[in-house]
Amino acid sequence: MKPKVAFYWCAACGGCEEAVVDLGESILDVVAAVDIVLWPVALDFKKADIEAAPDGSIAAVFINGAVRTSEQEEMAHMLRRKSQIVIAFGSCAQTGGIPGLANLSNRKQIFSTVYGEAPSLESGATTVPLNEHKDNGHTVTLPVFWDTVRSLDQVIEVDYYIPGCPPTAKLLAQAVNALLSGELPPKGTTIGPDYALCTDCPRKDSKPDKLAIRQFHRPSEIEIDTEKCLLAQGLLCLGPATRAGCESRCINGNMPCTGCFGPTSRVRDYGAKALSGIASLADSNDEAEISAILAGIPDPVGTFYRYSLPSSFLQRRKL
């Protein structure tokens, strides 16, 4: 009997589903080797079908997206119960991802921005969506959103992680092959190389042995050399703090790494690690000078915690 595999999404953009489809022609091999029992984006098996399946009957479930509603939490718990292996797929499931930046505000502030302050709102607009709305005897409901976005392992136990925004098709294929062969890494492993991106970087030969940065530039401010180490150009490239395995995609696009592959296994809080690493590159011992150098990094939280605020020690802004 073919092993049963499920895919599910929580608070996500759909890019992780694309990453699965980007297996291209080889997705047909995957479909031939496993039984997909849930994949809402494509195959439409129902929640009821999963509910009816015996506990532990699914070999592995790939869950992408962060968790922000009760429905997502409920699905995560159910899929945990039904599955032998849970894989957090992509940045949002692993560390909270870009939707996790919503932890800098809360539901009330988001509502007031979207339904109260947007310049395109009709004049005199006071309507906000309600969880329960009665209209001519009809009751129409909407789900409730929590204040805080969480990573998957803050909600259920996770066995493996596949990093990236989105992950590469190659890493997904590697994970599927590991599942099919039964040669599984230790629980808790993040699938992918366990060293920093700089090791794989096509520009590594132009990285100075000792980086000393006198000024950080924003990519909007300078012409970017297509060959030279981006940090050596004064661009904030997070390659030194970020796990390899992305195939240097952004570097190949001539833009700095923004850290979507998260930390290596030796690091607990990606943002803190990246921040301290980058701060140490500032080439000065003078406080005023250091401030001037770091002025080139105008948004530390959005830069260093772009993909990982919910899973960091900070988790969210206290309001």
Next chain:
Amino acid sequence: MATSMETPVRRRITIDPVTRLEGHGKIDIFLDEQGAVERAYFQVPELRGFEKFAQGRPVEDMPQITSRICGVCPTAHHMAATKAVDAVYQVMPAPAGRKIRELVYSTFMAEDHALHFYFLGGPDFIVGPTAPAAERNVLGVIAKVGVEVGKQVIAMRRRLRELTALAGGKAVHPVLGLPGGVAKPLTEENRKQFQTVAADAVEFAKFTLSAFEKIVLGNGEYVDLIKSDAFTHRTHYMGMVDEKNRVNFYDGEMRVVTPEGSELDRFPASRYLDVIAEHTEPWSYMKFTFLKKLGWKGFAEGAESGVYSVAPMARLNVADGFATPLAQAAYEQYIATLGKPVHHTLANHWARVIELLYAAERMKELADDPEITSPKIRNIPTATPREGVGVVEAPRGTLIHHYATDERGIVTKANLIVATQNNAARIAMSVDKAAKGLISGKVVSEGLLNMVEMAFRAYDPCLGCATHSLPGSMPLYVRVRDRQGETVSTLQRDADGTVTRS
């Protein structure tokens, strides 16, 4: 039927979950005592608050951050944001940088439109609207048009996406956009790769159009279906046009036409707040846009209503044609067959294939332009950043990004009008009309399921990653309740097409 149906009661039909949408879509249909539809609610229970957490971020990061709104059309958000950042910095892109952007954008449009046609919308026609649901998917398409064509579709998509990655680092969440241009020049070798794929894409688009003509237009029943009242709404339309009123996805002015086809407005994106506004309903997180000049008059069609529509059919309605010869010829045939403006929602499928042809032709034009390999790809901004609006035509319609910053270029306010919002009112009306056309009296027909499905699919609503999904038929679960909330009967159709009723 159940005897409990004998007493006239008001009923409620819930279609939930409607899958193959990004996040979660839901439809609630309320019936009166006679079983006629009183009101249908098309709900979007999704909100992520990008406008809020954009605040405090450097504006040049917006192209990468907002692409995470949607992983299916990340390139659309990326480009709209990049153009808005140009405006914030008051910088014009360098000519080669501008051309690279449009080349990547055309590549993306071709890929996205092709996938919708073969994987999602097309099956209803190619396989047939009344074919067994289990066959009404891409596998059914392959069975109908041949395995070789199926392989071509998959290969074409892969090659187009590889090109986006070549120029933009990644196909999902590209990184090329910077104020004043792009991050990376194209080499001569890159240009040749684009030329090769573009030439194949034109042939592929021509093949797709001829398949559409043969299978759909050659079938009188399909043409009748397209023209049927159940799928027709007379609304306003909006889309982007060039200086000669031709369809343009990347640049130009917005044009609005009335249900009669005359111009109501023509405006640069920077004036969008004068022309459109958003209406909030308490039962959906998605805001409904409308034309300010006419005001929000509810979910109504006609010249007096502010409801308008976007996306392929709307774009062809607001334009006088296309700038490339093959697309222009196809456009002329489309208008000769359906008239103008076209109000038949299902015509979106045809318009989409014509746009696919335009995207491929435009790709080829740009790849043939030697200036595109110029190393001068950026104009570095020098002005103090302040406020700017960027617009593109996303596959699913007009997409507007608007940012205001402080003097360091840190976002203080962000406002986004996403493509499907512009269609939200009309989609809600289409669902309502399909329901009214099909539900009467006591029996909920199975045909409802596919008709509602088709009303949805024509818009290619970007609540979903459905455009690039694998085969599968949209499952539906219909529950009929009486006024006390007791379930009277249920009807379920699964992915394999099995229909069960209880």
